[in-house]
Amino acid sequence: MGRVMSSPASYTRKPPGQRREEILAAAAGIALDDGLERITVRAVAERIGVRPGLISHYFPAVQDLMVAAFERAASSERTEVLLGEGTPTERMARFVAFFASEASVPLSRLWLNARHLSRFTPALAAAIAEQEAAYLERITEMVASGLSRGEFRTPDAGAAAVRILMAVDATTTYVNDPPGPERFGYSSFVADVAAWTLGLPEGALG
């Protein structure tokens, strides 16, 4: 078969670092919008208007791109959730309120997605462990500062942080459930667990 020699169309050429960044951002966007398994060479290429081969050029194995996209999406969202001013109690209340609100849906979906997929890709499991540790660290800091100010009362800041994080993960479990009135009893779980483990009166966090 005679190979047909064809001429590539014109294109704009970007510095490798920038292009790589662009690809990562596109993949992270797909992860949040449509799910990690929708990160395909073709989908990413289409999102930024290049040909599929270019994605493979920067990420020879698409799985590596998927893991990097999760890290990107998870860490950028994490800073948003945990930033802010106020007393530890106020910050904890905001943290709790976030996961009871609709605003947490994309992030929760991403985590549920990743936790399942980590069953098949160990690299993703490792990335999850890192992100989880980062969360835990921040929450532990928050609890510790509340302890030193006398706002919270709990024997072990780290253990309390684990409980709070687990309560958060419990609610993310249900993120894909169809909405309904019976969901009502579920929404206060994080606030209740946090108040319980921090020695606050029930309802003190929302």
Place this chain on the structure above:
Amino acid sequence: MGRVMSSPASYTRKPPGQRREEILAAAAGIALDDGLERITVRAVAERIGVRPGLISHYFPAVQDLMVAAFERAASSERTEVLLGEGTPTERMARFVAFFASEASVPLSRLWLNARHLSRFTPALAAAIAEQEAAYLERITEMVASGLSRGEFRTPDAGAAAVRILMAVDATTTYVNDPPGPERFGYSSFVADVAAWTLGLPEGALG
């Protein structure tokens, strides 16, 4: 192109109900062993030694088979977890212990799997809602019987059951995490939450 007429090999013919059962069992097995997304026409066919076309004959849409397989696997495992004799406290302790043990891994994986996949297939979301309601009902019964015997102390049996179920779902979240010493703090969560919400002394359930 002339169609080549070929002769099918001999085969054993089974009554439709029995074959359907066989297919469902195979699919449920794949769901527990390898994950719901590995339920493919070809994989199921190979598992029971038939040709792929036969699977499509009984389940024209493979998605319907996937949903049915989840229901089958989830409900059969559920009865195992919740059966048994003893006082409500003893039964609750066994329930809690199950989810802290390795024995819960396949079931937890299945649920995590289904909860993520339900994002894309509404029929699966509906099946999950049913299975979850069944769990909740059984747990509520257990709590209620403990209340009437004076073993538990909590204002609302249904609300307590929701909390316990959520604690279970929190632990299933981590089922795919690589094992490690830092997992230790997570393992007592269900027992702690259950004791807390049932008005039992900490550690009373494990």
Place this chain on the structure above:
DNA sequence: ATCCTTATTGATCGGGTAACCAATAGCGCT
């Protein structure tokens, strides 16, 4: 023993995926 229903096979179609590679064209450097 023959017929008739249908369970089962064999084969194919269309579409999605990752990965690879040669040829080209953009762009910085000299």
Place this chain on the structure above:
DNA sequence: AGCGCTATTGGTTACCCGATCAATAAGGAT
């Protein structure tokens, strides 16, 4: 202004998947 490096394209290959359909054989009914 020209050269060389390489980012980018076009094209291909090999696997997966679900779905469809005619032809066949199995086994119960008569």
